[in-house]
Amino acid sequence: MLTFFLICLAVGAFAGFLAGLFGIGGGLIIVPILVYLMPKYIGVPDSMLMACALGTSFATIVITGFSSAQRHHKLGNVVWDVVKILAPVIMISTFISGFFISYLPKDISAKLFACLVVYLSIKMFLSVKPNSVTKALTKTSTIIAGILIGMASSAAGIGGGGFIVPFLNSRGIDMKKAIGSSAVCGSLLAIAGMLSFMIAGWGAEGLPDYFVGYVYLPALLGITLTSVFTSKIGATVTTILPVPILKKAFAVLLLILAINMIFK
Secondary structure (H helix, E strand, C coil), X not given: CXXXXXXXXXXXXXXXXXXXXXXXXXXXXXXXXXXXXXXXXXXXXXXHHXXXXXXHHHHHHHHHHHHHHHHHHHCCXXXXXXXXXXXXXXXXXXXXXXXXXXXXXXXXXXXXXXXXXXXXXXXXXXXXXXXXXXXXXXXXXXXXXXXHHHHHHHHXXXXXXXXXXXXXXXXXXXXXXXXXXXXXXXXXXHHHHHHHHHHHCCCCCCCCCCEEXXXXXXXXXXXXXXXXXXXXXXXXXXXXXXXXXHHHHHHXXXXXXXXXXXXX
């Protein structure tokens, strides 16, 4: 248990920095590591392994995401007019989708998700050069995007930054403000995802101790103890790095996510 907790501290430090830097929740790092660690150190059954990793990931994103969002708000990187429309739609979509994830063929959904991530990554790379032509950010497009982002995020256990940031940026919102707005939306999205997996796993037989539904409390504590601090560092770095470098780095991160999901 001690080894597991120490690993969670290290994972939290890294995931928190990425959360603040890119406006993601850190689930890209947390979920694969929990899938590897939980059977080895805790004895989570294979049938419930993915649900436990996803539920715990969402719980950590709630805390890490709010820490990152708070810092971005102080830096003026949050577009609240967009958040107040996008966030509620994403929360509802994520909460509902969480109850149906276990019925989806995970290998097929993961590969479809990976293909979409590759597309977003390429699009981000191509948008490094300034482009005066952008699509309008309408209420309808924001609602549709929120529904799709919530569904995809629920299946992957992430805060949705891989979709929210490119969407907002392609609609003419500055990259840094897109990241800040994504941090706020991602933390609220994570609340819906966490509650969905907690309810779905409530009373499930075969789970080890210290689980609340599909959320493992020791992992939640270990990861968030460090992530709440490193997320603020990442958010601060966002204001320092030049936008082109930030976009390229984010595109590389998306490619890593896609490759991981294809071969996982």
